[in-house]
Every structure is written in structure tokens, then in C-alpha cells.
Amino acid sequence: MIIGVPKETKVDEYRVALVPVGAEELVKHGHRVLVEKGAGLGSGITDEEYIKAGAKLVNGIERIYEEANMVLKVKEPLPEEYTLLREGQIVFTFFHFAASRPLTEAVLASKAVAIAYETIRDSRGGHPLLTPMSEVAGRMSIQQGAKYLEKPMEGRGILLGGVPGVTPAEVVVIGGGVVGTNAAKVAAGLGARVTIMDINLDRLRYLDDIMPKNVMTLMSNPQNIREKIKDADLLIGAVLIEGARTPVLITREMVKTMKPASVIVDVSIDQGGCVETSRPTTHTQPTFKVDEVLHYCVTNMPGAVGRTSTYALTNASLPYVLEIADKGYEKASRDNPAIKNGINIIKGKITNRAVAEVFGLKYHDF
Numbered sequence: 197m198i199i200g201v202p203k204e205t206k207v208d209e210y211r212v213a214l215v216p217v218g219a220e221e222l223v224k225h226g227h228r229v230l231v232e233k234g235a236g237l238g239s240g241i242t243d244e245e246y247i248k249a250g251a252k253l254v255n256g257i258e259r260i261y262e263e264a265n266m267v268l269k270v271k272e273p274l275p276e277e278y279t280l281l282r283e284g285q286i287v288f289t290f291f292h293f294a295a296s297r298p299l300t301e302a303v304l305a306s307k308a309v310a311i312a313y314e315t316i317r318d319s320r321g322g323h324p325l326l327t328p329m330s331e332v333a334g335r336m337s338i339q340q341g342a343k344y345l346e347k348p349m350e351g352r353g354i355l356l357g358g359v360p361g362v363t364p365a366e367v368v369v370i371g372g373g374v375v376g377t378n379a380a381k382v383a384a385g386l387g388a389r390v391t392i393m394d395i396n397l398d399r400l401r402y403l404d405d406i407m408p409k410n411v412m413t414l415m416s417n418p419q420n421i422r423e424k425i426k427d428a429d430l431l432i433g434a435v436l437i438e439g440a441r442t443p444v445l446i447t448r449e450m451v452k453t454m455k456p457a458s459v460i461v462d463v464s465i466d467q468g469g470c471v472e473t474s475r476p477t478t479h480t481q482p483t484f485k486v487d488e489v490l491h492y493c494v495t496n497m498p499g500a501v502g503r504t505s506t507y508a509l510t511n512a513s514l515p516y517v518l519e520i521a522d523k524g525y526e527k528a529s530r531d532n533p534a535i536k537n538g539i540n541i542i543k544g545k546i547t548n549r550a551v552a553e554v555f556g557l558k559y560h561d562f
Contacts, residue, residue, distance in 0.1 A: 197521045198228045200264025202257045203235040206271045208479035210238030210502025211509065213268035213289065216249035218514045223250035227521050230254050230264060239506040261285070266521060270509065271496055272299055281306035284543065286525055288517065290314055290329075293540055294441040294554045295468045300541075307543040309525055313509075315439050315548060316516065316538035323438070324534070325516070327374050328508035332498040334378025334434065337461040338367070340492055341430040342386065344459045344483060350490055352457040354429050357387025364388045366427045370416060370445060370470060371434035372399045375463050379432045384408045391424055421445060426453050433462035433470040439540070439550030441468040448472045448487070456488040465493040529562075536562075 199222055201214045212235050214222075219229045229251040233243055243253055254260060260267060261280035269289035273281065281287065281303065291312040293300045303310050313325035323330075338356070345365065347353035358364035367383040369376045372394030380392045384407065392407070393416035394400055400413040407413075414420055425431055425446065431454070435442050442464040451460070451473050462474040469475075473486040476495045483492050498505035516535060520528045529536035540548040545560040552559035 197265045197524075198230060198263055199517070199521060200230045200260035200267045201232065201235055201251075202260040202267065202269060203232045204238070204270055204499075205257070205274050205277065206496055206499070209271055209496050209499040211270040211499050211506045212236045212239050212241065212502075213270050213510070213513070214517070215239075215241060215506060215510045216245040216251070218510055218517065219246055219251040220249040221514065221518060222521060225518060225522055228252065230260055232257055232260055236506075239502040241506075266517075268513075268517060270499075270506075272296070273302070275302075278302040278306065281308040283307035284309065286311060286520065288313070288513075288520065290466070291540060292466045293548070293551045294439060295466060297555055300546075300551065300555060300557075303541050304544050304546070308541070309539065309543065310541040311520070311525065311535070311538045312439075312540045312548075313513065313538070315540060316534050317438065318534045324512050325509065325538075326436075328512050329498045329505065330374035330436075331378050332501060332505050332508060333463050334375040334432075335382050336497050336501070337375070337379045337432050337434070337463050338382040338386065338430075340482075340494075340497075341367070341432065341459050341461045344461075344490055344492055345430060350457060350483070350485070351459055352429055352455065356383065356430070364410075365429040367391070367430045367432065368424050368428040369393065369432045369434055370421065371432075371436065371464075372396065372403055372413075373434060373436055375436070376432065376434035377403065379434060379463075380407060380411050383430075384411045388430075393420065393424070416445070418445075422450055422453070425450055426455075428454060429458050431458070431460045431471075433460065433464045433474070435464045435470040436467065437550070439548050441554050442470045444470060444472050446471040451489050452487045454487075454489050457490065459490045459492065461492045463497065465495050469493060 266286040345351035464470040
């Protein structure tokens with residue numbers, strides 16, 4: 197199989213979908229690897245390292261899509277890439293279809309095979325390719341939230357952990373999954389007073405056991421959310437429903453009750469966002485204000501720490517890449533249910549039920 201690795205086209209995206217050792221492994225398995233020149237530079241990986249690993253460098257993203265049987269990316273294809281997709285071509289990346297009907301329709305029209313990192317689900321119910329990026333995003337959410345609470349960044353002028361004699365910031369985390377857990381750990385480590393909310397009582401019991409004493413757990417429901425966000429200096433949206441659009445849990449009316457110059461970091465924005473007033477932003481222009489509340493809604497947060505994120509992602513993705521390359525997506529999905537869970541679209545048909553339901557389109561089993 198010919199595997200192509202383009203340079204990411206999303207604004208301020210510095211990750212790359214394959215590192216040199218991955219290229220080396222694919223070549224050992226008898227595959228050809230094409231890497232667009234400069235694809236790894238944002239993660240500190242030179243073209244020469246890919247060449248030493250046995251990959252071939254090519255000029256331009258068009259060559260990658262033209263020749264590759266499987267395209268490995270980090271972020272979803274952008275509109276300028278839609279026409280490059282080919283029938284039967286495998287594209288393996290973070291798609292987050294539920295957040296974009298135009299992307300969904302473009303991939304359907306192309307008749308490509310879309311395998312989404314975020315819906316790869318293993319036998320334990322975990323998301324092995326989403327997890328490392330969720331870990332990065334959760335930790336970054338506090339890093340960014342702390343920065344934007346500073347007065348020069350239009351925040352309240354609060355130090356997250358406070359100092360002796362001055363109370364620390366109030367941090368509210370909506371969602372107790374991987375993102376929320378990592379956010380709460382970092383916020384607690386900095387000395388903030390943290391409340392983490394989730395709808396799963398067993399998860400809350402677990403978090404109550406492992407978290408330090410400055411983290412309080414609370415059942416997530418509309419009443420509790422309404423009450424807690426009034427006190428929040430920093431609100432972290434960390435909600436995920438696999439394949440589906442994130443439910444809106446914080447309405448505009450709730451946002452209006454928050455303190456002036458408080459900060460929202462909506463990590464759920466990749467799947468549409470859990471805050472009604474959220475809209476996608478970039479690392480170049482990361483924030484905006486609504487009702488005097490600062491919103492940070494960057495859709496590719498881990499892209500800012502490209503080197504860490506690239507290695508974290510590719511550590512997890514390479515075994516799946518090798519299996520798909522060696523067997524083809526049909527046999528790989530029969531042999532490995534995790535890969536079958538990752539296949540969202542096959543040649544013009546939606547094979548992920550949650551994506552089909554979001555847009556009212558027909559679901560096809562395979």
C-alpha cells in the first residue's frame with residue numbers, strides 16, 4: 197500500500213500524523229511512504245529524518261492525494277482538500293463529522309473511506325487515539341485558562357492558586373472524562389479550588405477517591421450547573437459523546453450570570469461545543485467576549501504543542517495504521533472491532549450511527 201502524509205493545512209496546526217520510526221515500520225512491512233516536504237517541521241522533525249527512515253519526500257499536497265491509497269492526517273480535510281479526495285481512498289484522521297455538515301457531505305460525495313481517530317473504540321470501551329490528545333487538551337485548558345485570567349489578557353486579574361491570605365480561583369470542570377480529569381488535576385496542583393461535574397455517579401466516586409482535597413465532585417444537572425458557574429472564575433467544558441454533537445449544557449442565560457471577565461475554555465468545541473455562546477477560534481485569534489465573559493474555543497488545542505502531541509498521538513495510532521495497511525480496511529475491520537468502530541463513511545455511505553442521526557441521514561451497517 198502507498199501511505200501518504202501531507203503537511204497539515206489547518207491554521208496554527210503543528211502536528212504530523214506519522215513520525216520517522218512509523219515510516220520505517222511501514223517500509224519494513226513492504227509499504228511505500230510518501231511525505232510532503234516540511235510536514236514534520238512543526239513538530240521538530242526534519243525531512244532528512246524521514247528520508248533516513250525510508251520515506252520518499254514529495255512536493256505539494258496534491259501529489260499525496262493523487263498517489264496514496266491511505267492518507268494519514270491529524271485534522272480533518274479543509275475545503276481546499278475536498279476535491280483531492282478519491283473514491284476508495286482511505287483517509288485516517290480526526291474527522292469530528294458531527295461538527296460540520298459540509299465536511300460530511302464532501303466526504304460522502306468523494307466516496308472515500310473515512311476512518312476517524314475519535315471513534316476508534318477498544319474492547320474496554322476506551323478511545324485509544326482520542327485519549328492522548330484529550331490528556332494534552334485537558335492539561336492545556338488550565339494552562340490557557342490561567343493565562344487568560346490575567347488582566348492584560350482581559351481576564352479578572354486572578355492568580356489561579358492564590359497566595360497565603362488571598363483565596364485561590366474557583367475552577368468548574370463540566371465532564372469527568374479524560375479531558376476533565378486532566379484539567380482538574382492540573383488546576384488542583386496549582387492550588388485552585390476545583391469542582392468537577394459528571395452525570396455518572398460511579399465516575400464521581402472514583403474521582404473523589406483519587407483527587408486531592410481541593411477537588412470537589414458534584415452531580416451534573418441543570419440546577420447544579422446554574423449554581424456553580426455563578427462562582428466560577430474559570431469554566432472548562434470537557435463533554436464528549438462519541439461521534440455525536442456535544443450537547444449544549446451551558447446556555448447563554450447561564451453565561452450572563454458569570455462574573456465579568458471570567459474565562460470559559462470550551463474543549464468540546466471540536467464536536468460543536470457545550471456552551472451556547474461558543475464558536476470555533478484559532479491559536480492566532482483564540483478568544484472573544486460574550487456578555488463580558490472571555491471565551492477560549494480553539495479547535496486544535498494540542499496543535500500548539502506539536503512535538504508533545506505528535507509523539508503522543510503516533511505512539512497510539514501506529515499499530516492501527518500498520519494493521520490497516522497490511523490487511524486493507526475491510527479485513528482489518530473484520531479482525532479488529534476497534535477499527536470497525538472507527539470507520540465513519542465508506543464510499544458514499546455513513547457507517548457511524550451517531551453521525552447519521554446528527555444530520556438525519558441514512559445509516560448503513562457493514
